[in-house]
Amino acid sequence: xxxxxxxxxxxxxxxxxxxxxxxxxxxxxxxxxxxxxxxxxxxxxxxxxxxxxxxxxxxxxxxxxxxxxxxxxxxxxxxxxxxxxxxxxxxxxxxxxxxxxxxxxxxxxxxxxxxxxxxxxxxxxxxxxxxxxxxxxxxxxxxxxxxxxxxxxxxxxxxxxxxxxxxxxxxxxxxxxxxxxxxxxxxxxxxxxxxxxxxxxxxxxxxxx
Numbered sequence: 001x002x003x004x005x006x007x008x009x010x011x012x013x014x015x016x017x018x019x020x021x022x023x024x025x026x027x028x029x030x031x032x033x034x035x036x037x038x039x040x041x042x043x044x045x046x047x048x049x050x051x052x053x054x055x056x057x058x059x060x061x062x063x064x065x066x067x068x069x070x071x072x073x074x075x076x077x078x079x080x081x082x083x084x085x086x087x088x089x090x091x092x093x094x095x096x097x098x099x100x101x102x103x104x105x106x107x108x109x110x111x112x113x114x115x116x117x118x119x120x121x122x123x124x125x126x127x128x129x130x131x132x133x134x135x136x137x138x139x140x141x142x143x144x145x146x147x148x149x150x151x152x153x154x155x156x157x158x159x160x161x162x163x164x165x166x167x168x169x170x171x172x173x174x175x176x177x178x179x180x181x182x183x184x185x186x187x188x189x190x191x192x193x194x195x196x197x198x199x200x201x202x203x204x205x206x207x208x209x
Contacts, residue, residue, distance in 0.1 A: 014056060016040075018049035023101035044097040121146050149193075160185065178204040 018027045020042040027049065029040070040049045077090045091099075124146060128137055141148050162185070164177055187199040 014054050017053045018051055020047060020049055022047040025097055043094055045101045117144060
């Protein structure tokens with residue numbers, strides 16, 4: 001009786017480790033040694049990944065059937081409420097990584113925009129009054145919602161005629177009436193374009209003019 005020996009062919013595998021310099025994601029990919037990779041893209045932000053290492057990941061075959069471990073992707077389910085309507089959405093880890101990257105990019109662009117807008121606002125305010133082309137500056141200010149205003153310090157003299165109730169017996173002296181006016185009279189403004197910093201009552205006189 002002839003005895004035959006069957007040799008199992010072992011396929012060699014390599015584990016490639018990557019990192020994304022844009023969104024800081026880390027990834028691993030296991031492929032056969034016969035396959036070459038020219039360039040891998042980040043699944044979150046689609047930028048080019050940087051290769052960190054390549055290590056042997058070969059699994060020697062055995063006589064027993066090995067069950068492949070199936071990894072179930074982690075999923076986060078969130079409820080969103082908009083216009084009193086609840087919407088349920090599920091997000092994978094890749095979705096969340098992509099949203100984090102988008103948020104970081106948006107915040108960076110937002111900061112850059114505010115910096116440029118602040119410089120433009122300062123420039124227009126500094127040159128507007130002496131400019132020979134105020135019409136063009138006005139159009140630019142309207143495009144970027146820049147108010148063409150400035151703050152001025154002013155002093156306002158106001159005369160107030162008021163009626164104060166006093167005792168008939170005349171027990172309260174006029175000095176008490178003057179103190180009452182100083183304690184109760186206030187000055188304020190309705191328009192948001194003006195704010196009262198302080199006010200001073202110079203004198204109180206009896207009689208109406």
